[in-house]
Amino acid sequence: MEVDEVMCFPRLSRVAVCGGTHGNELSGVYLVRELLKAEKKVKKKKEEEDEEPVSVQLVLSNPRAMQQCRRYVDTDLNRCFTHAALNGSPSDSDPYEMIRSRELNAMLGPKGSPKAMDLVCDLHNTTANMGLCFIAYSDSDWVCLHLFRHLQRRIPDIPMRYIHFNVARKESYSLDSVGKHGFAMEIGPQPHGVVRSNIYTAMKVGVQTFAVRQYGGLVEVFTMVKHIDYPRDKETHNITAAIHPQLQDRDFCLLRPEDALFQTFSGETLRYKGKEPLYPFFVNECAYYEKGIALSLARKRQVMIPSIRVRDTAVFCS
Amino acid sequence: MEVDEVMCFPRLSRVAVCGGTHGNELSGVYLVRELLKAEKKVKKKKEEEDEEPVSVQLVLSNPRAMQQCRRYVDTDLNRCFTHAALNGSPSDSDPYEMIRSRELNAMLGPKGSPKAMDLVCDLHNTTANMGLCFIAYSDSDWVCLHLFRHLQRRIPDIPMRYIHFNVARKESYSLDSVGKHGFAMEIGPQPHGVVRSNIYTAMKVGVQTFAVRQYGGLVEVFTMVKHIDYPRDKETHNITAAIHPQLQDRDFCLLRPEDALFQTFSGETLRYKGKEPLYPFFVNECAYYEKGIALSLARKRQVMIPSIRVRDTAVFCS
Missing domain, CATH: 2.20.25.160 (N-terminal domain of TfIIb)
Known part of the structure; x- marks a missing residue:
């Protein structure tokens, strides 16, 4: 392979993994809680050994909705991250989720700025029989596509698809759009308000297997029609x-x-x-x-992703 | 068979079928709505033909919770039908479901009185993989046991169980306890807030197949431990x-x-x-x-039910 065909992959040094953006989608809620516990232990150990702490930021996005085990309290948090919504003038009568979206934007963004997280992965569940899906706004974001391809290769027994919502960046509305790169990891079927061990484990394996390797090649992309x-x-x-x-x-x-x-x-x-x-x-x-929405319909096509040269094997969860 | 071995079956002339006692258990909600529509048509036809209207009372039990697609608004309606709760002195600060339980008791009961419905069947869904279950407070209520046995014979392709909660009549807490006879028909798996066609149809077939026939014999009863x-x-x-x-x-x-x-x-x-x-x-x-409650555990045993002589074939839904 010629060197000039090989892309240099950006170092993903600032990564966020979020759960509980919808308070009744429990795999993400319990997985982030579990990772927080593990992180606490690692941090303590690293502090004792005087090392840098882990660089993944773990976020429980909608604590009030989680507490009530509902999707949201006032309005759907995962629709509150448009440019307009984040930059409107705040008011005392704003819905809780609107206030929370600005907090999250300050924490993980600001959206569209150089300060934003390199990658935001937001964990979701669905009652639909969708297996594990990446949902992203771009069909040419090599970071997301490479992460997806790596997961597909490493855990071939979990059905996995890449869904593309063809929405302009400014109109993108979900939490993952706050990062420089981002996607929702959507796994089902699982009833909301329930955690099923097989679905929880698929999500856990998915998040723990995140890494970037040098595979190029074809990725099937489902674009929402x-x-x-x-x-x-x-x-x-x-x-x-x-x-x-x-x-x-x-x-x-x-x-x-x-x-x-x-x-x-x-x-x-x-x-x-x-x-x-x-x-x-x-x-x-x-x-x-x-x-x-009773169902969504997509067109399937193949997207060729280039091979990459990885400066640092960007594993960020172990 | 000797005549003295044969019980005479009570005529079930006043029957109620209830849905939406839990507002997010959608099979019952949509089935009762559908039966109400059909009833409207039949009533019109019968009025034109000067006949008695159908005798099944169809009830949407918790309209506010249904409207919000939640189990309940203030408190679980299906725990509000104990003797104590129904006969306490009403207060302005009572939870919505407490007020509603008294309305339903007036409509279908009063519980324990001769005026009460002959039979109350309350429709429920569960996220558990339970198939179709009757849940009743008695393991010797021949009316419920015969209805169950009839359904088992008529629709053998639906897995069906009879669950017995061994609770004193006075302590019985659910809507179906308001009738002289009663049971919850519980069907799953279906996520709450979702209606699955197969589960809806199983419930519809279940309700439409209600009838009493002369089978005696053994019924498997699962008593909650x-x-x-x-x-x-x-x-x-x-x-x-x-x-x-x-x-x-x-x-x-x-x-x-x-x-x-x-x-x-x-x-x-x-x-x-x-x-x-x-x-x-x-x-x-x-x-x-x-x-x-992560799960409940039951002991299984066989209950012999007597053969019956049916005065009137008590089909009440067609």
Whole structure:
């Protein structure tokens, strides 16, 4: 391989791992708590040995929502990190999560500034059968893509996908957008308010396996195309159908025109009327009922990532 | 068969089916809404034909919690139907669910009086892998046992169990205890705040198949023996372990001494230290984290139910 084909990888010296951005997504909550405990022990040992402490910043993002075991208290924290929201003038009547988003931006950002964390990884769970997903705003952020590829190679028994939300940087709204690089690590299926050992362990392995190696090559990227809402009653706005049993749990299995989409509560099958076959994900995610999303649909393509030269093997959790 | 071996079955002319007692257990919410719609149509038709309207009373038990998609607003409604709670002196500062429990008692009871409904069936969901369960306070209520047996025979492809909570009538606390006969129909696994088509349909088939037939014979009854809480941190009271992957989803599979029970967040396996092999159920039910229940354990036995003579085939939903 020619040297000029090889990228130099930035050193990720300031990394944040966040849990509890949604207070009822418990794998991240318990994993960050566990890592904090471990960190305390390591710090104590390193202090005794006069070494630098670990450089990963562990964050419990929404303590009030965690305490109530709810997604949020006033408004969805993970929608509060747009440029506009972070830079609006603060007011006493701001929702709790808006105040908290500014605190987190001060701690991990400021977003878009040189002071921002090199990488923010935000831990999430979903009720959808999605395995382990990276969700990122870019399909050409080699840092995220390389981390993903490394994980895929190291833990091949966990189904893993890279989802791309094609949103302009200024409009990006989630906590991970505060870092220079960032992604949400989304794992399911797990009911909110519940921790399942297999899902917790997949997340733990995922976070502990973070490292950058020199693999180049192809990565499959799912770019979000559109959301589909449940059929609803015009007057009450209540949903009138559930995800069809033939679609339930089949995230990332191609949905073709005329495939079964919903089953109404009276038993009728409603079919997918789109013209393009697309990949469903977030199929029946609990928190998206109120957002009007029964499932999202993505187009799949291959992205070539360059090989890299690693200055420092950037393992940041052991 | 000798005539004197045959019981006469009471006519169930006043039956209630309730959903939304827990506002985020959505199968019951949507099923009762669907049955209400169907009832409206039938009533209209019967009025036109000058017939008696249908005799099943359909109830949405906790509208405020349903509206917020939460288990409850102030306190768990399904613990508000003890004799003491229903007969205490009302006060302006009573929790919403306490007020609502008195309304429901007036509508479907009063509990313990001759005016009470003949049968109250209350629809619930669980995040545990429990299939379809009847939960009742008696192991000798032939009405409930016969209904259960009929369902078991008619829909053999749905795993079905009868759970017995050995609680004195006066101490019985749930909505179904307001009727002369009553049980909770509990179906899972389904995350709270989500409706899964397969679980909704199982509940719908269950309710629509209600009928009393003349089968006698043996019914397996699981009598609740004790609850087990998660291991917790002494200071924070946070849980320190999840249900072990070898136990997760294995409701009603015999748990033997020294079987794996929990996996701590640091990866250690904790084992069942009881001396008696027992049957676990409600394994990792979301709503029971706050009640200090990681799983419940039951003893299994066979109950012989007598054959019955049915005066009227008591189908009450078609």
